[in-house]
Amino acid sequence: xxxGDQRAFETAQHVAQTSYSKLVAYIAKHTxxxxxxxxxxxxxxxxxxxxxxKKGIPDKPEAWLLxxxxxxxxxxxxxxxxxxxxxxxxxxxxxxxDEMISQEKLIPDERLALMFACAHPALDESxxxxxxxxxxxxxxxxxxxxxxxxxxxxxxxxLARAKAKIKLAGIPFRVPEAEDLAERLDDVLDAVYAAFxxxxxxxxxxxGALADEAIWLGxxxxxxxxxxxxxLGLTALMLFLHARSDARQGGKGEFVPLSDQExxxxxxxxxxxxESLLRRAQTLGVLGRYQLEAAIQSAHxxxxxxxxxxxxxxxLLYDVLFGQFxxxxxxxxxxxxxxEAENAARGLxxxxxxxxxxxxxxxxxYWAARAHLLAGVGQTRDASEAYELAIGLSSxxxxxxxxxxxxxxxxSNVTFxxxxxxxxxxx
Amino acid sequence: MQYMLMIYxxxxxxxxxxxxxxxxxxxxxxxxxxxLRAANAYVGGNPLQGASTAATVRVKDGKTKVQNGPYAxxxxxxxxxxxxxxxxxxxxxxxxxxxxxxxxxxMEVRAVVPM
Numbered sequence: 001x002x003x004g005d006q007r008a009f010e011t012a013q014h015v016a017q018t019s020y021s022k023l024v025a026y027i028a029k030h031t032x033x034x035x036x037x038x039x040x041x042x043x044x045x046x047x048x049x050x051x052x053x054k055k056g057i058p059d060k061p062e063a064w065l066l067x068x069x070x071x072x073x074x075x076x077x078x079x080x081x082x083x084x085x086x087x088x089x090x091x092x093x094x095x096x097x098d099e100m101i102s103q104e105k106l107i108p109d110e111r112l113a114l115m116f117a118c119a120h121p122a123l124d125e126s127x128x129x130x131x132x133x134x135x136x137x138x139x140x141x142x143x144x145x146x147x148x149x150x151x152x153x154x155x156x157x158x159l160a161r162a163k164a165k166i167k168l169a170g171i172p173f174r175v176p177e178a179e180d181l182a183e184r185l186d187d188v189l190d191a192v193y194a195a196f197x198x199x200x201x202x203x204x205x206x207x208g209a210l211a212d213e214a215i216w217l218g219x220x221x222x223x224x225x226x227x228x229x230x231x232l233g234l235t236a237l238m239l240f241l242h243a244r245s246d247a248r249q250g251g252k253g254e255f256v257p258l259s260d261q262e263x264x265x266x267x268x269x270x271x272x273x274x275e276s277l278l279r280r281a282q283t284l285g286v287l288g289r290y291q292l293e294a295a296i297q298s299a300h301x302x303x304x305x306x307x308x309x310x311x312x313x314x315x316l317l318y319d320v321l322f323g324q325f326x327x328x329x330x331x332x333x334x335x336x337x338x339x340e341a342e343n344a345a346r347g348l349x350x351x352x353x354x355x356x357x358x359x360x361x362x363x364x365x366y367w368a369a370r371a372h373l374l375a376g377v378g379q380t381r382d383a384s385e386a387y388e389l390a391i392g393l394s395s396x397x398x399x400x401x402x403x404x405x406x407x408x409x410x411x412s413n414v415t416f417x418x419x420x421x422x423x424x425x426x427x
Numbered sequence: 428m429q430y431m432l433m434i435y436x437x438x439x440x441x442x443x444x445x446x447x448x449x450x451x452x453x454x455x456x457x458x459x460x461x462x463l464r465a466a467n468a469y470v471g472g473n474p475l476q477g478a479s480t481a482a483t484v485r486v487k488d489g490k491t492k493v494q495n496g497p498y499a500x501x502x503x504x505x506x507x508x509x510x511x512x513x514x515x516x517x518x519x520x521x522x523x524x525x526x527x528x529x530x531x532x533x534m535e536v537r538a539v540v541p542m
Contacts, residue, residue: 122516170513
């Protein structure tokens with residue numbers, strides 16, 4: 001595939017996803033049945049992904065999808081016995097949509113309502129992100145499963161159970177009332193960020209594409225809820241991080257920590273989009289976790305023009321983040337920032353002790369940060385042990401090689417520590 | 428849709444309540460029931476006698492076995508229920524949150540299968 005073909009494919013894919021998700025959301029809202037809405041449109045969506053990149057995008061993508069869906073699904077169902085009653089209902093719904101399209105009326109965009117249903121607190125947290133990826137982006141259980149490190153059959157079951165629960169428990173398809181909105185929007189945003197993180201942790205894998213999809217979702221929510229500061233903050237955060245994804249690997253595939261990255265390898269357009277989203281979020285006057293995280297990444301991105309990283313500013317932002325939304329993971333990043341802004345001893349003092357939070361025991365960036373800070377204060381033996389754990393918990397080869405190298409550096413020359421290398425937590 | 432709101436609470440704590448406090452709790456339940464009725468959401472509901480009065484029955488190989496006590500022994504026991512009419516789960520959860528039982532213990536919310 002040439003670059004032009006790739007572009008054409010991506011454009012067609014996104015138009016297909018937009019039309020598909022609008023139709024799924026509309027039908028799901030009116031039937032309260034997500035699985036049915038997907039069944040109705042899945043073959044048409046697959047046909048669109050096949051045809052559009054080659055033959056071009058139709059003038060009325062929604063009409064195209066609906067026509068194929070009617071031919072393939074509804075007629076297919078009619079041939080089976082006992083489906084008459086259900087089918088006539090679907091026919092009516094399809095007719096209604098047809099009329100809207102032919103009268104050039106906009107199909108009401110119910111995708112936000114669908115996302116709120118998928119991220120409802122009555123659903124298991126682990127299924128919310130996959131459910132949004134499936135219903136809004138039309139991804140298959142197989143595509144989603146590998147990103148979340150579960151077997152495709154398991155993912156398929158989880159998604160099916162969740163859709164059944166939405167229907168049977170009467171989980172609503174609507175944007176929640178004002179009093180619940182902030183909290184419930186957080187659930188939606190967390191689900192989107194989980195998709196992005198799944199891709200981010202494992203850059204080499206084929207699931208890297210999920211990062212693009214998560215950003216697409218972030219942009220969609222920002223566009224549908226332009227006054228939701230945290231939605232803008234999350235989208236900015238993902239764009240800042242994604243702008244650096246090419247710079248994370250050197251020419252030989254080796255891992256390049258943030259502070260060693262060539263800023264010329266960063267994606268300027270993405271950084272600028274992120275900056276503008278973040279500025280808009282900050283005018284809305286509602287501070288939140290994603291905006292703070294984005295502000296930290298904005299400070300890192302500023303090295304592009306200032307050539308130095310403003311660690312004291314970053315440490316300060318982490319203090320605010322930790323004070324308001326304290327979590328063990330934030331504590332780790334905060335310690336690293338203070339280690340840079342002041343010295344390793346200060347960082348080490350702020351770093352949680354091993355065993356203090358069970359969630360950190362298997363958290364690779366914690367051990368990498370600990371190793372780095374211990375090395376900085378000259379506790380070589382403890383540093384080596386921490387590197388060992390960080391290496392053992394790495395799932396990415398480039399990152400593992402990087403840490404192996406750092407540990408070897410400890411052994412061969414104890415006094416020669418390279419202070420400019422940062423641990424994985426900051427990439 | 429209809430939903431069942433199951434009220435789970437610590438019976439020991441309720442027994443140990445001072446008279447005035449218990450009176451207040453009853454008053455709160457009465458007001459809650461009145462609010463459900465006023466909103467046309469009330470379908471039914473009752474408090475239950477204590478879990479110590481419960482008996483659990485199983486029929487196995489044709490033999491009826493009665494066991495003293497509730498189905499599951501736990502600190503918090505089912506103490507009462509409401510059946511309500513609500514348009515969706517969020518509306519039912521909002522009613523459950525207003526029930527005095529939500530502050531004393533926990534409310535389980537389940538959709539009723541229409542028959």
